Amino acid sequence: MNPAPRPSPLLGRGSWPEARRIAELLRRETVGGALLLVGTVLALLWANSPWSGGYAALRDTVVGPHALHLDLTLGQWAADGLLAVFFFVAGLELKREFVAGDLRDPRRALLPVMAAVGGMAVPALLYVAVNAGAGDGALRGWAIPTATDIAFALAVLAVISTHLPSALRTFLLTLAVVDDLLAITIIAFFYTDDLSVVPLLLALAPLAAFAVLVQRRVRSAWLLLPLAATTWALVHASGVHATVAGVLLGFTVPVVRSAAAGGPEAGPGLAEHFEHRWRPLSAGVAVPVFAFFSAGVTVGGLSGLVTSLQDRVALGIVVALVAGKALGILGATALVSRFTHAELDESLSWWDVLGLSLLGGIGFTVSLLIGELAFGAGSVRDEHVKVGVLAGSLLAALLATVVLRARNRTYRRLVKVEEVDADADGVPDVYQQRPVGEV
Structure with missing residues (x-):
C-alpha cells in the first residue's frame, strides 16, 4: 500500500506568475494607502481645528x-x-483569484478563506460580548470590526519598512479580498432596512446587458458606464x-476569454484590463476621498477621547479589532x-502568522x-464608532509593527533567496525547485 501523500506546507510559495502579479498589485495599493493616510489626517486636523464648521458644511453639502x-x-x-x-x-480581484489565480485550487483557497x-466571527463575538445588555441598539454595530483594510495595512508595512x-504578502x-466579500454580504443582508423589490428587479436588466457586453469583450465607456450607473442607481433606490452593485458588476467581467472570443490561450479577459484602469481611481481617489469625509471626528482632546471610549460600542470595537482579529x-x-x-x-514561524493577524486588525x-x-x-454614536475604529486600528498597527519588525531580518533573508535567478531566465530559482500546490 502506498503511503498517503504528505500535506503541502501552510503558507508555502505559490507560482512565480502569481507572486509577481501580487507584488505589482501591492505596490500600487501601497501608494493608495499613503493617500488614505493623508486623507484621514487632513480630516482629523480640520475637524478638530477652529474651522471645524467648514468641514461639516462641506461634508453635508447636498448635490x-x-x-x-x-x-x-x-x-x-x-x-x-x-x-x-x-x-x-x-469584485474583479476576488473573481480573478478564484478563476485564474493560485486560489483556483481549493486546497490553496482553504487557508485564506x-x-x-475566523477574522470575521471572533471579532463579532467579542463585540457582542462587550455590548451585551448595553441597550440603545448597540448590538447593531456587531459587524463594524469584521473587515481588514488592505490599503491601510500596506501603508503601515511601508512605514515600518518590513x-x-x-x-505572506499573498x-x-x-485574506483582505475575501474579507471584503464577507463584508459586502453582511451589508446586503443585515443593513438593508427598507427593501423595495421593484427597483432591485429592474436593476437586473442593465446588469444583464453589462454582462453580455463584457462577455463579448466590448470595452466602450459610452456603452458600459451608463449601464453601470443605471444598475447602481436602481440598487440604491431599492x-x-x-x-x-459594484461587486455584482465586477463579478460579471470575464477573467479569461471565452471560446467565442478566442479561447483562454488567446489572452486574459477584460477583468485585467478593467483592473488596470480602475484600481488607480479606487486606491488613489475613491478610498482617500471617502476617508476624508468619514474620518473627520471631533475628538475634543484627551477628555473627549476618554469619553468616547467609555461608550461600550467604541470599547467593543477596539477589543474586537485588536484581540478579535488576532485570535x-x-x-x-x-x-x-x-x-x-x-x-x-x-x-516561517507562528510569530509571522501572529504579526499578520494583528495587521488584520x-x-x-x-x-x-x-x-x-x-x-x-x-x-453621536457614529462619532464614537470613528474613535473606536481609529484607536483600535492604531493599536493593532503598533502591535503588528513590534512583531513584524522583530522578524524583519528573517524576512530580508527570505526575500533575497526569492530574488536569486542563477540562470537569468527571469524566474527565481526557488519557484522552479519547489512544487506548487501548497495549502
Whole structure:
C-alpha cells in the first residue's frame, strides 16, 4: 500500500506568475494607502481645528437631482458612489483569484478563506460580548470590526519598512479580498432596512446587458458606464446599499476569454484590463476621498477621547479589532493546520502568522461604512464608532509593527533567496525547485 501523500506546507510559495502579479498589485495599493493616510489626517486636523464648521458644511453639502432621489450629501456620495468603485475592483480581484489565480485550487483557497471567516466571527463575538445588555441598539454595530483594510495595512508595512516574503504578502492580500466579500454580504443582508423589490428587479436588466457586453469583450465607456450607473442607481433606490452593485458588476467581467472570443490561450479577459484602469481611481481617489469625509471626528482632546471610549460600542470595537482579529485569524490558521495535518512552511514561524493577524486588525474603510449604516452618519454614536475604529486600528498597527519588525531580518533573508535567478531566465530559482500546490 502506498503511503498517503504528505500535506503541502501552510503558507508555502505559490507560482512565480502569481507572486509577481501580487507584488505589482501591492505596490500600487501601497501608494493608495499613503493617500488614505493623508486623507484621514487632513480630516482629523480640520475637524478638530477652529474651522471645524467648514468641514461639516462641506461634508453635508447636498448635490444631485431630487427627482431621482439622488440628492445626497458629499459624504453620502463618497460612501455610496465612490466606494462602489472600490467594491467593483474588489469584485474583479476576488473573481480573478478564484478563476485564474493560485486560489483556483481549493486546497490553496482553504487557508485564506477560513482565516477570513475566523477574522470575521471572533471579532463579532467579542463585540457582542462587550455590548451585551448595553441597550440603545448597540448590538447593531456587531459587524463594524469584521473587515481588514488592505490599503491601510500596506501603508503601515511601508512605514515600518518590513520585507514580507511572497507567501505572506499573498496570504494578506487574499485574506483582505475575501474579507471584503464577507463584508459586502453582511451589508446586503443585515443593513438593508427598507427593501423595495421593484427597483432591485429592474436593476437586473442593465446588469444583464453589462454582462453580455463584457462577455463579448466590448470595452466602450459610452456603452458600459451608463449601464453601470443605471444598475447602481436602481440598487440604491431599492434600499440595498449601492456598493453591492459594484461587486455584482465586477463579478460579471470575464477573467479569461471565452471560446467565442478566442479561447483562454488567446489572452486574459477584460477583468485585467478593467483592473488596470480602475484600481488607480479606487486606491488613489475613491478610498482617500471617502476617508476624508468619514474620518473627520471631533475628538475634543484627551477628555473627549476618554469619553468616547467609555461608550461600550467604541470599547467593543477596539477589543474586537485588536484581540478579535488576532485570535480569529491565528486560531483559524491553527485549526486548518490541525485538521489538514499540514505544518507551517519551514522558513516561517507562528510569530509571522501572529504579526499578520494583528495587521488584520487595521479596519478602516469598510468599518467606518458599516458604522454609518448601523447608527446613522453624523450621530453621536457614529462619532464614537470613528474613535473606536481609529484607536483600535492604531493599536493593532503598533502591535503588528513590534512583531513584524522583530522578524524583519528573517524576512530580508527570505526575500533575497526569492530574488536569486542563477540562470537569468527571469524566474527565481526557488519557484522552479519547489512544487506548487501548497495549502
